[in-house]
Amino acid sequence: MWKYIVKRLLLAVPTLAGVSVIIFGMMYLSPGGPVDVMLGPTAASQEMVESVRAELHLDEPLYIQYARWMGDVLRGDLGNSWTITQGTSVNELITNRLPLTTELAFLSLLLAIGIGIPAGIIGAVYQDELADHLTRIVALTGISIPNFWLGIMFIVVFAVEFQFEWAAGGWVSPLEDPVSNLQNLLLPTIALGTAVSATIARMMRSEMLDTLGANYITTARAMGVPRWRVILNDGVKNAFIPVLTVIGFALAGLMNGAVLTETVFNLPGVGKLLILAINRRDYRIVQGVILFIAFVYVFVNILVDVLYAYFDPRIRLGGE
């Protein structure tokens, strides 16, 4: 097992290196740069623009700029912000905002699992009955609604119409006030978790239908094992393994989904930071945040593979 994990971690290195090249290239190939944002549009002379570009090393060939940045990254330094908070370390900016994004992602995932798994089971057990139709309609609706639109609707209804103070966005640290923290994250969690719960429900239903049609399930039922015991002990356990992959990727995907949800609810997380950085062409922050998200994807991927082996002892990792 450990050998497999080390091997996967080593393989992650070229993956992340490839991602870093793509991130770096895309940022620099996209139009617009930080210097225009820093100096303002009409004020600066061309000489001043060139001078600032030189100070930021933006006048150097792209491969040298990349090498310079990569060298810093390998030393654990993602660089400093250029336009949002000049001189502030990107590591610090991400670290300060990570607890919120992580909390939001995990709460959304909990909600998605809490709704998606039972809905999928019910849909499969009562296939083509009213309960199945209902869960499918709800799941389809959940997938179809963009999370940012749902967020805005929540704000309009709960904050503007009902005037609940906790519904109007903002965030309080759980260490400061756990109740307010959960209140503030309630609507963002629902907005972010709805689509994921729908995806999990559809996957769970599909896997459950396959599993419930298997011979060992029929045999167990023929041997007189009660229906719900078979469903829960044999059906759910086997159907859950492929769903685990979906959940793993959903967790990483929730970090991405947080970008829009945090912006709508004015939550000072990594997602809102990324949007700000893109708009203000803060290359170092954009590169740092996307590299971080890529790292989370890779790490979650490895974690899911390891958990696979845990849930299904037949799977042997790395040829063990």
Place this chain on the structure above:
Amino acid sequence: MYDITLKKGVKFHNGKEAKAEDLKYTFDWMANPENNAATLGYAPQLKNAETKVRGSHSVRLNLSEPHGLWNYWMTRVVNGLVPKDSRGETAEAKGPKGLGTNLTTEPIGTGPFKMEEWEGGNYMRCVAFEDHFRDGIPKIDEIEFQFITEPTTRISRLRSDNAGFVVDVPPKNFQSTKEAPDINAKSIPGSGSQVIYHNHVDTGDNPMSNLHNRRAVHYAVDAQELLERVYRGQGVVQKGPWFPDSDWVPDSLKNIDMYDPERAKSELQKGPNPDGFEVSLMASNSSVAGKTATIIQSQLEEVGITANVNLLDTGSLFSRLYGTVEWNLSLAGWGQSIPHVFWWLFAGFSPQRNHNNWHHAPADTPWKPSGPNPPEEYQDEYGTEPGAGHTWFRDRLQQAFETTDKGEQKEIAFELQEYIVDKVVQTDLMYTNNMEAWRDYVTGYKMGTFSYEYRTIDFEK
């Protein structure tokens, strides 16, 4: 040359009294080209300016070029008074020279509030400065600025009493916010201007390099319709670059109807594309800009001009506008920071990096300078070579700065504004209103047209 005397007893947030040495340091730091102070772009007269301490609170400032309106510039454009040596040494970790100093994240001033905490793009918390020089100011202990880009969230924070005060109320939300219980909302003339830029560079396939085509676009756009449909009538249609009701705008412009589709068609006939032409129209990807651009597109269609709307994020828009010739028309919004016509004539039309590509092509491109000729009566002196119009414009502007005679200044201001409209250097559309809202426990609040205007505020709780 200006002799400046500081008020005595004014303290910085670090507790020290503001004196002549501090003012000298403030000016000297900006005047030194090596420091790369962005302010020099707005106030080039400060470059290599000389300063001399004349007393404990008095400084003589000798600008490198005359500037009769320096008081406006000094109090609104030039960076504020800072303590001696407070910017520290330049270091890469702080950011580029001039843009990153010790004061970038820890500012020290003399104002009624001192900054306590700032998280870029998120919030800034300021607390009352007890030693502020004006008695009874500030009236509140702490103020937190929250930067919320999503308008619905911004308004909802006010409605749910999570914020006492909100600026930039979107036009579509203004009436409903005003009618909400316990909330006051007001709309007053603002300093935000909407403009169509024309790319003047003759690239061979840029219709906007032709004066008649520019005029056709200019007179085809109905700014009143834009104001009604996009901004719900909250603003005023422009008659040139400055505020239409100002004494500094000539009657010749005040009386002109900027929307004249017949003239637009007639100008089209006079130009090289009598059957119409096709252009790109760039705009930012905000919903307001997108809607404005779409309406302009249909208005241009009425006279036979096909505009292809291209919505871009702000960074890309600016980059294409200032760094390329690959555009024809661009919609953009600007805010005036100084309540004087010469500020806008300077900032909008004079700098080397002009947004219209009026007088020069972007750096590292093969294109020649461009733009309209000087007025006929000046052509003997300035010629008609590309770029001559802009040279004349800058010279006239400098002549206005070199005098303190208001009559003479006005004459130049009228001449330059008429030139901008006649040659369609750009198409100024409208000044949109400032729309703000606040909870009813905020009292005595006075809105301002310009961002630099002081505002008083009080709270009942």
